[in-house]
Amino acid sequence: MTRISAASVGVDIATRAEVGPRDRQxxxxxxxxxxxxxxxxxxxxxxxxxxxxxxxxxxAVDALPERITSQAEMTAAFDAANAAAWGLHPEMRSPDEGVSSVIALTTLVVAAWTPEGRLLVSWAGDSMAFLVPIAGGPGWHSTPHGGPMGFVSRGIGMFRASPGSTYELPAGHLENLSEDVPAARVQGWISDQGLLVVLATDGLFDPVLMTHDRGWFGDDADDLSLGFALPPERRESADTVADTLMDTARFAGLIDNTTIAVARLTLGT
Incomplete structure (x- = not known):
């Protein structure tokens, strides 16, 4: 398959954020x-x-570069984000602690479309990425790095094993490393009718899962995605997708800050 260039793909981006029941965003x-x-x-x-x-x-988001073109650059971006968060309030942390109730911690999910036309996605923590083919059918989603009772086993701002070590790139990088979503599959989705890239904090999917169980995420019983939540008429713009998903979270009952970012990729626009 001929690789799609970045210049040949139009992107429409929208974001939404709500504070929910929390005191602050x-x-x-x-x-x-x-x-x-x-x-x-x-x-x-x-x-x-x-x-x-x-x-x-x-x-974490301020530390990210404006362009990420390779796995190495994605690794460096996560390392920079981790270093930025780890450097906050050093008086409050212990070098023996990977997780603490007082150090500054965050989750992070990043998607990047490269100048060469590759999609890169990585994450740490329980914020997630979802790929939803506009034409319908099974998509893909990341796996949260979390443990029982919501404990985040890998996040940004955690102590690294040794001074100077690089941050471990989260599993699920989509260019040549993932058996689940090879580059050709991503480009096939874009060449068909397009692709939705959805990034969201757990404020989106936690209340929905509690209401509808995991089946809510799937177009069919064998694959999990956000496709079922987005009928064809709600995939026409990034704004429509973001509004639909936020409305779904509201209906389920917001229990946390909820933030959604959507990129809608279509060929030749």
Whole structure:
């Protein structure tokens, strides 16, 4: 298959954020669209109960570059985000702690469309990425890095094993590394009718899962995606997708800050 160039793919980006029942908004979102057709989109969720979660989320998205073109650059971007959050409030942390109730912690999910026309997606924590083919059918979603009772086993701002070590790139990088979503499949979706890239904090999907169980995410019983939540008429723009998903979370009952970022990729526009 001939690789699709970034310049041949139009992108429509929209974001939504609601504070829900929380006292403040700790989520952060960042989107950057470049003149060459590449873009970077990220969502970070300051971990609830941590006094500096909002600062960690802001530091993480601020540390990201405006262009990510390779796996190595994605790794470097996560390392920079982790270093930025880890550097907050050093007087409050212990070098022996990977997770603490007082250090600044956040989750992070990043999607990047490269100048060469590749989709890169990585994440840390329980914020998630979803790929929804506009034409319908099974898509793909990331797997949250979390444990029982909502414990985040891997996040941004955690202690690294040794000084100078690089941050471990989360599993699920989509260019040549993932058996689930090879590059050819992503480009096939775009060549058909297009692709929705959805990034969201757990404020979106936690209340929905409690109401509808995991089947809500799927077009069929064998694959999980956000496709079922988005009928064809609600895929016509990034704004419509973002509004539909936020309305779904509201209907289920917001229990947290909720932040959504959507990129709608279509060929030849």
């Amino acid at each position: 700790e989520d952060r979102v960042r989107t950057v669209a470049n003149a060459d057709g590449s873009w970077v989109m990220a969502v970070a969720d300051g971990l609830g109960g941590h006094p500096f979660g909002d600062e960690a989320a802001q530091a």
